[in-house]
Amino acid sequence: MKTILGKIHLKWCKNCNVPVLDKKCGICGYDTFDVKLTPPADARPAFKEDIVMINNILKNQFGVNDNIFKNKIILINKIPGKDYMKEIILDGVVFGILKYDEEKNSWSIIPTVEGARRIINIGGNKKIIVIKKDVVPFILKKHASVLRPGVIYASEDIEKNDDVIILVENENEEKDENYEKYKHEKNTNLKDINVLGVGRARMDYNEIVNSEKGMVAKVRHAETPKEANYLKETGNFEESIKKMIEANENAISKFESNSVGFMRNTIKERTNKPPVVAYSGGKDSLVVLLLALKAFENEDIDFDVLFTDTNLELPETLKNISDVEERYNINIIKAESTDFWEKLEEYGPPGRDYRWCSEVCKMKPLEKIINDRYPNGCLTFVGLRKYESMNRSKKPRIWKSPHIEKQMLSAPILNWSAMHVWIYLFKNNAPYNKLYEKCFDRVGCYMCPAMELGEIELIKKLYPELWKRWEDFLIDYAKRNNLDDEWVRSGWRWKYGKKDKG
Secondary structure (H helix, E strand, C coil): CCCCCCCCCCEEECCCCEEECCCECCCCCCECEECCCCCCCCCEECCHHHHHHHHHHHHHHHCCCCCCCCCCCEEEEEECCCCEEEEEEECCEEEEEEEEECCCCEEEEEECHHHHHHHHHCCCCCCEEEECHHHHHHHHHHCCCEEHHHEEEECCCCCCCCEEEEEECCCCCCCCCCHHHCCHHHHCCCCHHHEEEEEEECCCHHHHHCCCCCEEEEEEEECCCCCCCCCCCCCCHHHHHHHHHHHCHHHHHHHHHHHHHHHHHHHHHCCCCCEEEECCCCHHHHHHHHHHHHHHCCCCCCCEEEEEECCCCCHHHHHHHHHHHHHHCCCCEEEECCCHHHHHHHHCCCECCECHHHHHHHHHHHHHHHHHHCCCCEEEECCCCHHHCHHHHCCCCEEECCCCCCEEEECCCCCCCHHHHHHHHHHCCCCCCHHHHHCCCCCCCCCCCCCCHHHHHHHHHHCHHHHHHHHHHHHHHHHHCCCCHHHHHCHHHCCCCCCCCC
8 A cells, every 4th residue: 555645746857867846857947757656755865875885785785896876866765664665766766675674684675677787787796597588478478487497597696585686698698508507707798688677586596506497586577678777977966966956946945935934924823822943953843943044034033942852862963953053043942851761660661652752751841841931832833744654644734732732833844855855955055964964864862662673773883882771771671571582672662562564
């Protein structure tokens, strides 16, 4: 079932090779085409470290030793579901899926057929199966699997359940029915035109070479072999971002104007409630802050900016708070909580279905400040967007807080996609949280139960001391409550039993 949370804005200019949020490109004026993403299609630009990570995976997995993504704009689209997966978009099409395998505790790439063409073109030589030409019609027309009699080569690195690239033997390839003598050197001239499809191995290498029959690979997707569809280079990261801003000037201006007008009208209708911007250190709340500065700078309207420090924030978030204060010459009012570790002994670890931490560490400190500073309540502008979850997609743009009696909430960027957010921040040269440059899609508490295991692995790698404190607690808690290692690894994120994450 597709998760449709709002209009899919993302399109692509084939002429300029940039993502565009409108029907026409702001650079060349050409019509754009729809990017076929998995809904809700809340893609974001890939940062340099994202590309480094993906290239390292491609090297280990497929033997790619060059940068497929050099001088191109790359987007990443997180896919909803039970696994932590992200679509990688290159030249306006999905190159593959970045997946965190919970069983193997490692990252891998599931390439599309177009992605496989590029992998082969740039020298990929691992996870490869070469089949006979006479097998092709059965796979294309009858959706058959790759069977052992049709295989003439398999790379030695193939393990069962690996994602593999399926190629067709070269037209000029000399027949050699002796499998053991078929050497990979014969296939060094394999190119994109040889790629038939992608699939999942059902045998490992030893099983393949020692079998005469059986299923070698289940074909996931197959297409008539053709050349890869390359578009022009756009330059290094900074140059590419500049072109992306130019291509989206009109679309971003429309969204900015709508949100600014909405904020001004909302304030006029609720003159008895002073305006407040809730700032979290994240990208969305930063956009709301910039919009508030623009909406109210000439309106003689003062507003406060509030940040709730849970004492579980990563260092980059706290640095971002001071950076924002300095850049915009504002004083961010801080609500601070020191109760988490104390309450942890009383309540146990928080879970996705048991979010006591949000009430204790966020809502209560914030409620105290609001009660103290705003006797008649306040109107708080928040960076909530409908594309983030099903629950948020159903929110109105203004509503009463269910947690804090004196607080009205308003979402001026409810209809913005992540691309609107990032292009707006780039356009304004805004001091965004540097965590986003370290492969994080979100910022927040470093041990949030809403995190996927892939995100947890990033925390472990980059902040080992912080994670060790949390893991030490989990280990001790597990011993006292007769819980197993799997609970320590991932099960702690649910109190009442693991729920489907879709």
